[in-house]
Amino acid sequence: MRLASIILIISILWIGWLAMMLVHETGHVLGAIASGGTIRQVVWHPMVLSRTDVEPNPHPLIELWAGPIIGSLLPTIVASICLAFRLRSAYLIWVVVGFCLTANGAYIGIGAFDPVGDAREMVAHGMPRWTLALFGFIAAAAGVWIWHNISPHLGFGPAPVPVNPHHTWGVFAIALLLTAIGLVIGNPGSP
Numbered sequence: 001m002r003l004a005s006i007i008l009i010i011s012i013l014w015i016g017w018l019a020m021m022l023v024h025e026t027g028h029v030l031g032a033i034a035s036g037g038t039i040r041q042v043v044w045h046p047m048v049l050s051r052t053d054v055e056p057n058p059h060p061l062i063e064l065w066a067g068p069i070i071g072s073l074l075p076t077i078v079a080s081i082c083l084a085f086r087l088r089s090a091y092l093i094w095v096v097v098g099f100c101l102t103a104n105g106a107y108i109g110i111g112a113f114d115p116v117g118d119a120r121e122m123v124a125h126g127m128p129r130w131t132l133a134l135f136g137f138i139a140a141a142a143g144v145w146i147w148h149n150i151s152p153h154l155g156f157g158p159a160p161v162p163v164n165p166h167h168t169w170g171v172f173a174i175a176l177l178l179t180a181i182g183l184v185i186g187n188p189g190s191p
Contacts, residue, residue: 005155008168011175016099021050024071028052031066045186048154068104091153101143109136
């Protein structure tokens with residue numbers, strides 16, 4: 001694998017991580033607003049795990065499920081629009097979609113067996129564990145499928161496509177910019 005491919009993959013996965021946390025928390029915020037909850041704090045920062053604190057939370061399952069559902073659907077909608085407009089860099093958005101689906105699916109799906117974070121709260125509020133496992137399987141499988149299909153555009157797989165150096169350095173610059181923005185304006189939460 002060439003250096004350009006490695007830089008592109010590391011940069012786009014870092015962007016995927018930051019974007020996944022942002023859209024996941026956006027889902028929690030929208031779920032809280034829609035269900036009459038009061039948002040106390042949203043934590044999003046490159047150096048910490050994101051979270052949304054809602055109190056009171058009159059319908060916690062709506063707020064809890066909104067995180068992974070919107071966190072999976074919103075990037076998919078954005079990537080579909082980019083694909084519809086035939087943007088040459090749409091494949092990069094699909095890498096982020098794959099990350100969001102895989103991360104949200106793994107987070108909720110594993111929570112069916114070892115509840116932590118949102119999954120712990122879902123189970124505590126009466127959500128059957130099989131629903132977490134089902135969501136996790138579908139979302140993670142879709143994410144892996146997307147990654148499998150997009151991998152040639154990242155310079156690997158059975159029939160790799162040469163990596164566009166402009167995309168590589170553009171994605172690297174965006175990763176640095178998002179990290180800097182997150183460090184400056186992101187909320188690391190209370191210690």
